[in-house]
Amino acid sequence: MTFKLTEKMVEEVIGAPFNRTAHQCHAISLQIIKSGVIPAELCPRVARGNVKGVVSQHSWIVLGGNCYNPDAQIIDPTLWSYDTAVKGVYQNKQRRRPHLPHGSVGNIWTYGHPPEPVSPIIKLAVPVGTEAEMFLDICGPLDINGWAYLAHAPVAGWPAADIIEAMADTPELSALVPIDILGMLTRKNPQGLYF
Secondary structure, rough: OOOOOHHHHHHHHHOOOHHHOOOHHHHHHHHHHOOOOOHHHHHHHEEEEEEEOOOOEEEEOOOOOOOOOOOEEEEEOOOHHOOOOOOOOOOOOOOOEEEOOOOOOOOOHHHHOOOOOOOOOOOOOOOHHHHHHHHHHHOOOOOHHHHHHHHHOOOOOHHHHHHHHHOOOOOOOHOOOOHHHHHHHOOHHHHHHHO
């Protein structure tokens, strides 16, 4: 199911002219989601990462709840303010989109094995699923450096959501987890900034 977000809808949500969205990518995307203008069954979520033509990190809306799905519908209400070729609300019409969420480039198997531990081993404070346990067994025991390595690895090719969520729930590891990865990949919504 697709959804069409118009400039007029954005203006109604923000209570101001559409041009007031300029360079307010995360705030406007989140405000649109929280307004309910996009039906909840479409599972809108804010994604954050890089977009061709934008020199800094950027935020946009993904439908379907999976920010890493390359076929997901993208709604970007502020891309026009960074890229003059975009008019109004950007909505992907082609499969290949210029939006790359943090953690989407690469695969864990080409990223490499976590480094060997040189400091005390840290165990997760909460249980993870069988697939995640098997993956962690392959990694071997992890110290703070090994966990940091995993926290910043590409999310493809491993049970990243399960492990990242468990890391966030482990006091010794929670500060290592990038907020964008946590908000885009897991059921957690840190500081209410993703859905």
